[in-house]
Amino acid sequence: MTRFARRAERVQPSAIREFLALAGQPGITSFAGGYPDPTLFPIEQLHKIYDDLLTPANASALQYTASDGTPELRALVAGRLTADGMPCAPDDVLITQGGQQGLDLVAKLFIDAGDVIVCERPTFLGALIAFNPCEPAYASVPMDDEGLDTDALEQVLRTTQRVKLIYTVPDFQNPTGRTMSLARRRRLVELADEFDVMVLEDTPYRELRYDGERLPSIKSLDTSGRVIHLGSFSKILAPGLRLGWVLAEPEIRENLSLLKLAADTQNGTLNMRAAAAYLSGFDIEAHIAGMLPTYRHQRDLMLASIEEHFPAGVRWTRPDGGLFTWVTFPEGLDTAAFQRDHLIPRAGVILVPSAPFFATEPEVNHARMSFSGVPDDRLVAGVTAMGGLLREVLA
Ligand code: PMP
16 A cells, blocks of 8 residues: 555564364364463462452552552562562563563654664564564574574674664573573673663563573673563463563663653553463462473474484574574475375374575474463374374474
8 A cells, every 4th residue: 555654564474373263173183372371370370360450449440540550560570570680660660461562662662664673583573573663683693402592693793784672582582492591691791881782571481481490680690780681461361361561771661651652651550450360479480380290291292203303414502581483394395285285185194384484594394382271182283293294294
């Protein structure tokens, strides 16, 4: 449409939408979604909380409230962040519509058309969708099992003009499941200081750790206020609440608040009140700890099934947490075509082909596979069928 603004050119429908519509249909096994397991939502507790809130004494739960978020929820989030090595006050926290709104607001605050955002290779597709309307240019930095390669990052920072922001998902990244090592986190902060760029740390999977020790957040290593930390209740409580947060220096936080006011006035008061009631009335740490064995089991089952059934020449990541493994097929295999021609029609299996996860120079021979929420028998049957088709196609 010629009357659309220029930014509309950068808001194209994603190729993923088509086949994601298949998820949930009978006969389809979806490794594509990456949704948290709905059997793990604390429904009974939330039911009681909403019942209480929807009474005349709590009519203010249906009223407008502050655009930064309700004071109780900001304080509770600040308390959890402080306990996680990021000492902060309620005023330092902005409540957002999920982590996704944080991505949108940060891009709006920092990115003029042509400014460069440095992303991991591959990166979270939803972040690219959020950033694109601001018309950024992208640079991307390879990853290995220690996360973003900071030597390659240094090279990019040395040779690229107008870098404003480095975007990273350090814990159990979407889509690779990889975690950035402590040494790399430190180096990233050093490089950001040296080259004077902002860092956007996005951590929705941070608390879904199944093995090993929690690493300090990048924000906790930041001494110059250049790291913006995003978090979310989507994976630890429920994504339908649409609740996330931004932790940032006062000047940044205030400007993000103004942009949030412009975008949507505030998050729904009812959901913020409910989340605050959940956090103060129940033990969310116990709730999270209670979810981990389910996800750990699903991860182990998927990795073991892949190991058993995928042919030689296929590689995959072994995530310590989160919801995803990233599978790399031999070069020459186009995952989207393999899915369209074989996986869907012959096995009823869907996953997410890799190309849209690349900010630059897309690679087509990988896939993101989520182990969350697929019943054991379907998971094993899906991976087994996929292995058989891969053997055939790669032969
Ligand atoms: N960042 C990453 C890396 C994600 O994977 C997601 C979604 N799963 C989000 C942000 C946004 O999630 P939400 O808006 O539900 O918090």
